[in-house]
Amino acid sequence: MQTTIYYSDADAYLMEQVDMKGRRERKSRSAVILSILEEFFERDKRIGEILLDMGAVSHKDLAASLEMQADKHAGKRLGEILLEEKMVSKEAVERALLIQGRNNGAYLGNDEK
Numbered sequence: 001m002q003t004t005i006y007y008s009d010a011d012a013y014l015m016e017q018v019d020m021k022g023r024r025e026r027k028s029r030s031a032v033i034l035s036i037l038e039e040f041f042e043r044d045k046r047i048g049e050i051l052l053d054m055g056a057v058s059h060k061d062l063a064a065s066l067e068m069q070a071d072k073h074a075g076k077r078l079g080e081i082l083l084e085e086k087m088v089s090k091e092a093v094e095r096a097l098l099i100q101g102r103n104n105g106a107y108l109g110n111d112e113k
Contacts (some may be wrong), residue, residue, distance in 0.1 A: 005033070042099045047079055050099050056092035105106060 007015060015029075016108050022032045042050050047065065051057040057065075065081045079097070082088040 003030075011107075027104060036083050038099060039101070043101055045100070047093070047100060050096040051082070051088060054092060054096065056096070057088045061085075061087040 018029055018032050018036075021027075022029055025032065027035070043052065043055070048057070048062050052059065052062060063080070065078060065085060065087060067086070068081055070075060071077055078095040079088075081088060083093060
């Protein structure tokens with residue numbers, strides 16, 4: 001898909017910021033803009049909502065995992081339950097955590113001691 005962005009001279013500062021961020025992160029302008037939009041729309045959501053938005057988990061599986069969390073897995077994080085039950089891939093949980101801004105290696109069993 002291709003999108004064209006039109007901006008005025010007053011917006012040039014913002015585009016300069018996007019380009020600087022792109023250089024720092026070695027990303028294209030469009031990748032930076034999409035990551036900013038993704039962060040804006042997803043940052044206040046819970047991991048289950050993000051996984052649903054991503055299409056990584058079904059409503060049925062999410063509901064089942066939330067039920068498990070309430071019943072027999074009290075205190076466990078939802079992502080851990082989804083992984084243990086093989087309802088979602090590790091990559092999807094990592095991506096959702098990254099989007100959520102709380103990427104934690106220990107969460108996924110990558111505990112560095």
